Amino acid sequence: MKLRLLALSFFIVLLSCSSDDGDDPVNTEKNLLEINITNDYYKFRYEFSGNKLSEIYQYDLNNNLLNAYEYHYSANGILNDIVYLDNLMQPTGTHNEFTYDSQGRMIKDALKALNNEGEEIEDYTEFIYNDDNTITVNDVYVNTVPETKTYHLNSQGIVYKIVSELTGNVDEEEVVYANDCIVSHTKEGYTTTYTYDVTTEVKGHYLKSDLNMFNGNVLNHQLFARGFVNKSYTKYISSVENPFTNVSYTYMFDEDGYPVNRYMYSDNVLLSEETITYE
DSSP states (O other), rough: OOOOOOOOOOOEEEEEOOOOTTTOOOEEEEEEEEEEEEESSSSEEEEEEEEEEEEEEEEEETEEEEEEEEEEEEETEEEEEEEETTTOOOOEEEEEEEEOOTTSSSSEEEEEEEOOOOOEEEEEEEEEOOTSSEEEEEOOOOOOOEOOOOOOOOTTEEEEEEEEEEEEOOOOEEEEEEEEEEEEEEEEEEEEEEEEEESSSOOSSTTTTHHHTTTTTTTHHHEEEEEEEOOOOOEEEEEEEEHHHHHHHHEETTTTTEEEEEEEEETTTTEEEEEEEEO
């Protein structure tokens, strides 16, 4: 059983200044409220509390609820549990549990579910930190051949190369970063390139919503996503190109410069639309 949860992406802080006459006006960043995404097949609603993802709802195009997920956090504000709900908003018996070591590093992601006999079974991924700046990643799934990967970390402590080993086959993939953004990703002989908007000021928590689940810990977010996160936390992505696809993104902003819409196109065909709202 390999369940994968798509969870999405996005920000931070409180700014203040003092005036000479003794007044203390405070400028507060807008907090995320919802992100709604529509594509050709489904609709998704992401709800936030304190700029942390709290619920995801998935609908068909007729607005019928299909399933939902609740995100729970520790007292320190780090993701520790995701509960799966059915279309009646009842727990399905499936949930993800995340375990961290004393340094706050993710060491296990366990997917627990009930089998046909009502017994709890567990698929899990464990993360073993090595002295050579690598992480051994072991996928252990019920009735599935275990798979081992090695994540290689760069000088900033984030993943730049993944070596996968399964039944004697070895595959490698590698990314190149520039200014904390992935600019290329090479896998199986093909390279995907990414470009970004380097002029528009980034405001709010839209780009960092995923990162907020881990209080800004990039590596924990990469482990949660199982490797590279093909997005930027600091710049708006403009395009993704490889020999098979050409995807572009456009954005709309409110009067304060906060993103309120993102459109994704492939060869000038609209693939999805995001609407971002704030408290």
